[in-house]
Amino acid sequence: MISVEDVTYIYPSGVEALSHVSIEIRPGEFVALMGENGAGKTTLVKHINGLLKPKEGRVIVDGVDTRKTSVAALSRRVGFVFQNPDNQFFAETVKDEIGFALKNFGFDEATVERRVQWAVRFMALDDYVSQSPFLLSGGEKKRLALASVLSWNPEVLILDEPTIGQDYLQKEKLMQLILQLNTQGRTVIIATHDVEFVAECVPRVVLMSRGRIVDDGKADGVLSDAETLQRCSVIPPQITQLMHRLSDPRLPRNVLSVGEAARLISRAARRD
């Protein structure tokens, strides 16, 4: 259980990135944070593993106040995958890269070995185990970053802009992975601009703008409210836009799935 209670955060430069934000995330939930650049998405998720501590209000993760514990202790429960994998690779081999966090968390050698093997296989990095992380392609780097976090099996997984710079196939795989992890009971939180990606995942969507939460609810509801979305510099998913443009009274507007839309439209067409 993560509860953010009336949190305000001001960067040293004086920018107020969060102002009186409150949100609760229950175990096993899948949440997408959306909103314009600088809306406060990344600032908010950085509060959950303690990288940032609230200036006002408090953040409680599983009953623990983030101000009273270390980032390392929180990270054990809350895995954070950063946007740019290049900002974390340093080891000589893929294997060492994955083992780094496990050693930091004090797992014994046999466990480290076993978990590295598991993570390598889970993220399909088998062929690169003894290669340098710097020689991997963009998609492989992303998978390695994921593997290095999944290796210690955190209960909560945070992904900051997971789809940036990824090709279609990688995105598809990423989605399957996220849904799988979520089905297994992990809490997944993503901060993203990728509205099509969110539309296909159908998580709970939290819409942010200028450091405040503007809307919070099921994806089909939030993503079909064109007016609110526009205020947050988010464009509705294409399929929702299509349903709006058709403006047929028999067709609902809050459709996110292409399959569902096709079914509804063809049914309406048949009746004509």
Place this chain on the structure above:
Amino acid sequence: MSSIFEGLQFRAGDTFVHRLDPRAKFILSISLLVVATIYMQLLPLAILLCLQVPLVVAAKVTRRWMKTLRGALVLAALVFVINILVKYVTGDYTLLPVDLATAFSISFRLVVLFTSFSVFFLTTTPDELGLTLTSWRVPYDFTFAFVTAVRFVPVLAAELQTIMDAQRSRGLELDKGNFLQRIRNFVPVLVPLIVNIFRRSIELAEAMEVKAFGASKKRTSLRQLKMRRVDFLFLLLTLIFLAAGIYARFYIPIPAIIPSE
């Protein structure tokens, strides 16, 4: 440490000090530096620091100037301690009040040295910096390298923060362990930083080539530096100050605040 850098970062402003010709400001900084170097007594050093205050206030950069000051104080404290220790160990394990006074003056001088360039960097755009060097016939390749270095300091500082965040999220505790361990803790932070610096410099080189860097021998610039009357006046005052500072060093006895040699 980062606060010192913050005190050297330019942020746009439009005050009398910002509009002064960068060359005049540069000469002032050099003059402050020279005068600070030739004095060991506390009183003239204190005067040098106070002389900067009206400029800092006029430029509305007081808060960031204070940050440089605070950052420099940390370093000065370190110098003070080392000084005392060395004196103590080499001087038969006794300390005279004179030694304390000397160590204090040396550290204080360091603070003045640091702040002398703070006003210049806080009120001069990287662009003007380049123009200044060019106007003194520094080859453009050097100027470009220098300006780029200054320009990338904040970028690197931000990147360092991101990398530290990423590694801390992987359970790295930077301040854990003994001295050697702590140094080793920085490897996972420094390697990505250095790799990124190399990558960025290659990208920058490519971008420069695309924009035909070095294609023409004689470069022209949209903005030209021009000394106005007020700049000459400022320069004159600076030179008078420099001359007075040097003159006083040799011909006027300085009353000591704390007893010294």
